[in-house]
Amino acid sequence: MSEEPTIASARKVELLEAAYRHSLAHGLVDLSLRPLAAAIGSSPRVLMFLFGNKDGLLRELLARARVDELAMLDHIREPSNTTAIGLAAAVERVWAWLAADEHRQLLKLWAEAYARSLIEPDGVWDGFAATTVSDWLAVLAACQPPSERNSEEGARRRTLALAVLRGALLDLLATADYDRVTAAVHYQLALFQHRRAAVPRP
Template sequence: MEAAKASPRREELLEAAYRYVLDHGLGDLSLRPLAAAVGSSPRVLLYLFGSKDGLVRALLIRARADERELLRQTPTGDLTEAAGLIWDWLAAPAHRAVLTLWVEAYARSLIEPDGPWAGFARDSVREWLALLASAQPPGDRDTEGGAARRTAVLAVLRGALLDLLATGDTARTTAAVRHQLAALAGSAPLRRP
């Protein structure tokens, strides 16, 4: 069955389902408890989203909207400054639920590369690298060294995020991120051996 076209009711239920999965995760998502929590029925959810996989895909797209909002607020021209602002957003306690959901979806897309998770990790990497590229000066953006710097920044942010979500230690992870960003900002251009 194909998902119904966008409608106010679909959007309303998508937002309610998104709030639900922020609290409960996607891993063991069951339509009955979800439908009860959002004031609907499994049948209506299946009609509006086509299938449970269709609903999960819609929820993953919705989660990405929060990330894209961050992307729109990131300054351009200074990769280190942009990465620092991104880290501040990632480290904010108010964003833990969406980031935990992101980690779950990222991992599931690696473990279960088919189905609703398909491509989530790859697309996420591509989106974040594009964001970081837009924060670089135009002359650095299209160089091998520029690509290596934004990849290194992404690795620092992702690694620190996983650590933060596991430990809750904002001070330590923030200090580590700031240290690494300063080191990357002062690094010489990368050369091939």
């Protein structure tokens, strides 16, 4: 039995990880196979063999970025997998992760792919932005108590929470003004909690 498929698969994973690290540092939009191959110790011919073409590689890189995104979202849910922690606590945990310096490269890559998905909705970028919205809304929904989660009000609240997080993230990426943006997120959290307390219970 030939070991070539296994070797090729291992080499593909190795090069994908190297290409992903390179993309985190340099972005995806201007990616070109020849300079990328030189930067990661490969050749355009090998990349073409393993990934088909540039679009094939881009799809794999977007999928790889989503793996990191989903891992983060799972981490948000992990501390309380049996009890809903509430939307405010979920937003606070998500923001703490988003605002950490060590995640800045990944989030710049996310923002680049999100914007590209809106500008070029067909082809390799197809669905990236919409899928991201669905992923994040699902996590925020899981953090809501069932009575809130399954209501129209709950859907509006988590949509607003996502809008706050996404807007704050883009602001932070643009300005690096952590104190101002974090203060705004915490202000919105206080409004969430105040509004929830003000809603009359049946």
